Structures are given as structure tokens and as C-alpha cells.
Amino acid sequence: MGNALRFLCEKCFRPRTSEGGHGIDALGRDLFHFENTGQVPEGLSQHVEASKKTQATWYTKILVAWKEDPANNAEEAAILIVKTLQKHHKVNVEGLLAFYGLPDPAAIVQAPEEFPQKRPEGVKYELHTLPVAPKAVADGDTITVYVDTKNPRESAEVPISVQKATIQRREARARGDYARADAIQKQITDAEYRVFDASRNGEDILARKYRIRLRGVDTPESKMPYGKEAKEALLNLVEGKCLRILAYEKDRYGRTVADVYSGDVFVQEFLLRNGWGWHYTDYDKRPQLSQ
Template sequence: MGNVLGFLCGHFCNPSSDSQPPHGVSYATAGVSALAHDLFDFEITSQVPQGLSKHVVSSKKAQANWYRKLADAWKLEKPPPRTPEEASRLVIQTLKRHQKKDVEGLLTFYGLPLPHTLVELSAPAPTTASLPDGVKFELETLPVDAKAVADGDTVTVYVSTAHTRESSCIPIEVRNAAIQRSQARNAKNFAKADALHKTITDAGYRVLTFQNEEILARKYRIRLRGIDAPESGMPYGKEAKQELTKLVEGKCLRVLVYGEDRYNRCVGDLYCNGKFIQEAMLKKGFAWHYKAYDKRAELSKWENEARAKRAGLWASSNPEQPWEWRKGKREGK
């Protein structure tokens, strides 16, 4: 299957330390993604990961049996494990009749907590930190390409299918196309590979290459919640797009998704290295507070600060509101 899906988002996104746990995991939660990736891989190839035998005592045949059980158990978890503790509990409970050395070796391989470090193993796994009210789900993106920024309030992002939320819902036709594309490329049948990639992109996915590694990723279009930037044909439209590009280009984003708009874009709050992107856009004067859809007082505060400083679009004496500009366009004015 080549390197498809072999790249983990954690490779780019702020490792917590310079130490490297087993299996190349760069920080704790990446072990969850690594396990999810390998279970997905196993369902397609029936192969367990290389290097596992160094940590366990049983045969490759026994290891394949573990991965078969774990893949079934993982798919039944709703939602799938998100934290190392949740993943560790799933492994221990699924393989509770197997040798202790094998279970602990498997956990060590992924850098997951060992049984004696977990509190009340038989009790339900603790819930993850609660998200803000109204958030439907959270995304952790791959680094953003500059071309993915459409304007000052819309950006296209990609999320690795190794992420626990994505790994359990990849359409089977996309899985198959990704494998067949890799095989076609290895055989230098690039026409077939391109046709298969079109199948993947038509389904809302894409195979991306980073540092000679390929990864299957899901595409999301994000509309920044609570702000409205000048359109490209308006004064400061170009500058707004440039500012958003500067904030997100080449960086991983955390996206809190609240819902979808009528254009099937996810409406969400964007964070990058702890910085709230909407706040930055408002304070620089490259967006309006979109009060019709978001009543947060802090957004009005940041807009008013920019107005007082005559920053960005507020340098104009009477800047046009983007929603009124769009209305005029629709009405042919």
C-alpha cells in the first residue's frame, strides 16, 4: 500500500517534547492515531506493523488475531477512542484473555498507558474535556496551503484520516481507491492513478504528500464564525485575504465546528498556536462582527477597538458592509 495514510498529523503539530516514544510516536495522543491507522491498514492488508514482534512474545499469526479483534472493537466504539487512556482501556478489555506480556508489549509499542497506571480499569473511561456549548465536533487539521484561503473568512482545510474521528468513517470506495492508486503508482501506471485520485477527490478526500510521505485526508471548507470580511471585489478584500493567509499558511489549526451554512461549509472558530483567528482579523480591521449570526460581546469589542484606531478597512470614512454589498449584487445594483 506504499506510504498512503502513513503520515501522522502529530509529525507537524507541536510535539510536546523531543523524546520519541516507541513506534515513532512524537507525543502521547499520536499513539491513538497510530493505532487507528494500523487497524485501518490491517483491514486492507491483513498485515501487522513492522517492529511489533520486538515488544511481544506471541507469533505473527496471534498478532493478526489481536488486530482483527481490535479493529472490530474500535468500529463498535461510538465515538472511537480519543485519548491514550481510552485507547488503552479498549486494548486491555478486548485482549483480556491474552498473555499479560503481549498486552503490555502492544501498549508499549504505541506509547499507551499500561494497566497499572490506569485508575479503576473496570469503570467507564473518563470523559474528555468538555467543549464549549454548541460545538458539534472538533477538527485538528494538517498544515494549511496558501491556495486554500478563499477570502478573509473562508478557508479549506484537510484532516488526516488517521485521526480517530475520521478513521472510522472513511467510505469503502475511498479506501479501495487509495490502495489501488498506490499500487498503480508503484507500477508506474500514472493514468490509472490519476483516475483513481479523481474518485477520491470527488468523494471529498485527497491524497496529500508531505516530506515524501503520502496521507489520505478529508476535505473541509470552513467559514469563520462570527465575522464577515470584505469580498474580493470590495475595498480591502485583497488585504483581508492576505491577512488570513499570513495567519494560517503552513500551520495546523484547531477548528471548533458549530454547524453548517447553506453552502455546506462548516461554521467554526479557528485557533492556531493558541491564537484565536477571528480575534486577530477583527483587531487588524479586516473583518466586521457579523452580528446577525453571532452575538458574542467580545467580537463587538474587538471591532470597536479597530474602528477607534482606524485600522484596516476602518481607515475609510464609510466602509460598505459585506452583507449589503452581496445583497446589492443579487439585486443587480
Template sequence: MQTSFRFFNQNLFRSNKKILFFLFVFIMGNVIGFLYEQCCKPSTTADFGGGSIGPHGVSALAHDLFNFETNSQVPEGLSKHVVSSKKAQANWYRKLSEAWKQTKPPPKTPEEATRLVIQTLKRHQKKDVEGLLAFYGLSQPDVLVENSTGVHLPAGVKFEMQTLPVDVKAIPDGDTITVYVSTTDPREATCVPGDVQAAAVQRSQARAQRNYTKADALHQEIINSGYRMISLQNKEEVLARKYRIRLRGIDAPESSMPYGKEAKAELVKIVQGKCLRVLVYGEDRYQRCVGDIYCNGKFVQELMLKKGCAWHYTAYDQRQELAKWEQQARAKRIGLWASSNPEKPWEWRKNKRQGK
């Protein structure tokens, strides 16, 4: 009898252990499921604010690009905003995903995301690009225009140029750069003077014949016409057009002013040896192109202002972001703002003209 009772208790204990184990598994399964729903489950475009103006639109785009890499699917509803097929849309997302990953750091603001979309899809239909931007609340139709090559540019831009690597000798101060653009660029190729083209061909022939005296004389003719033969890293030479660029919206101390050398050194540090993207708005009285300059995706004027290497040139540019970046440097007392009363470059130039 006692043995039977002990056997009964053991079986009851084993049964209770099994019940407790399955109860534990059931509870943990529900807990994990709840946590997955709250923290790990992929969000939809709406969860990221797709179609709304602001940073949420950037998050929605990033989320959809991540999803596309996972399942090769474009977001539902996009077709209502664009005219191209699903196949074409998949091609856009493939390009955008690759561009997004290569951008360091990745876009964080609507302006940065808009710029990436426009640059990546610049050869596609304008309606599709605008529709895609509108889908994510990134469209800025009041500041986007289309130039003759089909590339969207900010309003007021006359043309865009992609430069060859910048030579350190081409930077005289903190707000001016001399750049060269290859004549293989479609815009440049149509306007190279005939005598310059002929001189370039004759120079190449002279060099092949080792007649370097003639070759140098021909190169000087090319230089006098505003062009130059530029040697690339692969030792290939290209004919390039010369442009002098005045950085739009800032005024750095002149070389002989306090902090002038430091301002020039900072600009050299940013652009030396780099290819630049220049958006040209016009010319100043010295026949320099006035433009916004981007180096590796970074706005050069912003870098110069935040480092305290330039003033916001309010007489010619009223952009609020430039004023904000100058104020940030002033507050930190960095660069030229380490001085309690730095002299304004435009006043220094005026006094010099007047002999003061």
C-alpha cells in the same frame, strides 16, 4: 604600669570588635530572614487564591506545577475533589507541567488555563478533570460538554477536528478556509466510503507499477468524492477528507471589496502551512462547516478582528469578546477601519444580488 594599661585597652578593643561583629551578624541574619519571609518564601495554594474564580486560580495552578517539579508533590486537599489516586494525580501534574512549559506564552486567563487542562487530560475521567478545575476555581460546568471520544468541548460544538497543514491555495478570502483531515483520525476512519478506500488502494498499486495515467484517474475519483491524497513532509501520502470552514462570528471584506485582498493576506499569514484545531458548531447554507479555529493555541478570529481585517458578524454571533476586539481595532483605526465609512460585507453582497 603604663604597659599594663595599654595591654588592657587593647584586649578591651579586641573584645568590643568581637561583640560588634557578632551583633552585626545577628542583626543581618534577622534582616535576611525577614526579607526571605516577605519576598522569597514559597507561597501556598491559598496565597495564590486556589479554589477561587479568577486569575488567582491560574497563579495557584502555575505555582503548584512549579512546586511539583521541585518536590514531586501534588497539593494537599486535591483528593477531596477528584476520585483517582495520588499516583494518578502525580501523573496529571507531570503532564500539565510539561504542557505548561511548552505553551508560549503560558496561560494567563482562566479560559486559557482551563483549555490547557482539558486538552492535556482529555483521556482521563471526566469527574477528575472537572474536580481539578474546581479545585483551582477554573471549572466552567455550564460551558463544558463531553463528546463521544471523552474530550470536553464548549457547549454547542458538534465535533472537533485536527487538520493537516493548510495550503495557501485553500484560502479564498479572509473568513473561509478549505482544510483536510486525515482518515487515520478515529472519527474519520469510521465513515470513509468503501469506493474511496478501494480507489486509494488501487491508486497505490498503480503508482507502484508506474501506471501514472491510471493513478491520476483514480485520484480524480477520490477528489470528486470529497477526499484527496495528501503528501506529508516525510513524503508519505495519506488519504484525507475535505472540509470547507466558515470562520464563526466574523465577516471579512470580499476579495473584490476594499481591503479584501489585505484580509485574505492576513489569514494566509496566520494559517499557511499550519495544522489547525477546528471546533465545528454546524453548517451554513453553502454546506460549509461553521467553526472556531485555533492555530498554535491562538484564536484566529481574535487575531483577524484585532488586526482590523474583519467585522464582528452580529447577525449570527453575539459573543461580547468579538465585539470588544472589533472596537479595539476601530479605536486604533487599523486595517479596514482606516476608512471613515467602510462598506459592510453583508450589505455589499445584498446589493450585488440585487444588481445594484
């Protein structure tokens, strides 16, 4: 448990410095921090002429746009900011981009059709995960992921019993009754949720568990020939990453059939092109994956 918590903290919840930079990852962390605290980044005022109140207005608008269609790379992030803040002073927009080390807007506007990519037909919803732990990959086509319930879609679906159990567990830990806290954690886990302790600014994270079945690809089982290699290939792609998941449906085992993106990499396509699996047509008929 301790290693898993340190893993989460180190990968996605590092504190920001005041110097800015670090691109899309820093922007994502700052939006997450703003959503939870209402605070804009330290040091931003050195790059823009606007007041803290105006900066907060920017982040509110950017956060809404980000939730509707999250950016996957620096170019998409820059376009999102430019479009969202198009009615604000150009010098401030450019200062905000410079703070994160994002591309110049003038260079991006020349090719707006490339970003952002549209969701494929049939996608029912989109998930953004916490960092994937090493033990989360069962084989070459199945991953267990966790999604923060602070996400608006998730927060509305948390059962009352899980909410109460989370409070009871926190109270048990506060009075040092760790046996009781562990027992409550099991209740939460049985409900397909999990509490990660002190993972966000010293606060606990309640996350929902999803078992993901990669759509359109089948790989050997772990104990079959090349099964171990296929599992390692997937693990190398997703370990420690916050994944973007486009969900389509449930399979007969209750897993979420989905497209998975690790950064800019379309995971299924990578596995197929490198020979770690074959096209599985039960849930997918896309010709580009059958080639």
C-alpha cells in the same frame, strides 16, 4: 503537487531526534508516531527509569486523553501528562516532562483552573488539521483544510468507494501507471477526499476535505476594497499551521461554520481586533466579538 507534499512533510512529519525537547510539537508528533507504529521515542529511557513496555502504557493513556481534549500549549500538555499519569512514579512523570522540555508540574498545579479551556456551548465536534497550504485561503473568512482519516471520527466515515479507490490508486502507482493513478485521484477528490503521497513515514495520507467558514466574522471579498489585505492577514495566521477547529453547523453553501485556533490565537478575534472584518451575527451572537 510536489511542492504541496514537501510542504506537508516539512511542517508536521519531521522525524524525531533522540535528544528530546521541542515541547508540545514534539509530543504531538510522538503520539502520532506511537499511534501508527506502537513505538515510543528514542532516547526517552535516558530520562526515565521505566521499561519500554511501561513507557508504551504511558503513551497509550496520554494518547486517549489527548484525543478527548488536545493540549494547545506547553502548560496544557504538562497538566494533561500529570493528570493522566498521576498514579505513576513522580520521578518518571518529571522525567517525561523534562524529555519534552515541558514546565515543572509543581508550578502548574498552582493554577489548574486556567487549563484546559472548555469548549464553547454548541460545538458539535472538533477537528485537527494537516498543515494549511498557501492556496487554501479563499478570502478573509474562508479556509479549505484537510483532516487525516486516521482520526477515529474520520475513519468511521470514509466511504467504501473512496477506500477502494485509494487502494487502486496505490496499485496503479506501484506499477508505474501514473495516468491511471491521476484519474483515480480525481475520483477521490470529487468525493471530497485527497491522497497525499508519502507524507507520513513513507506512507500515503488519505485526508478528508473541509471548507471552513469562520464563525462570527465577515470580511470583504477578495476583489473588494481591503479584501486582499484581509485574505493576507488570515493567510499569515494559518499558513503551514495545524489548526484546531471547533465545528458548530453548516451554512447555506455547505461550509462548516467553526471557531478556528492557530496555536494559542483565536483567529476570528484577531481579525476583528485588527480591523480586517466585522462581527457577523447570522451564526454568532457572542458579545465579545461585537465589541
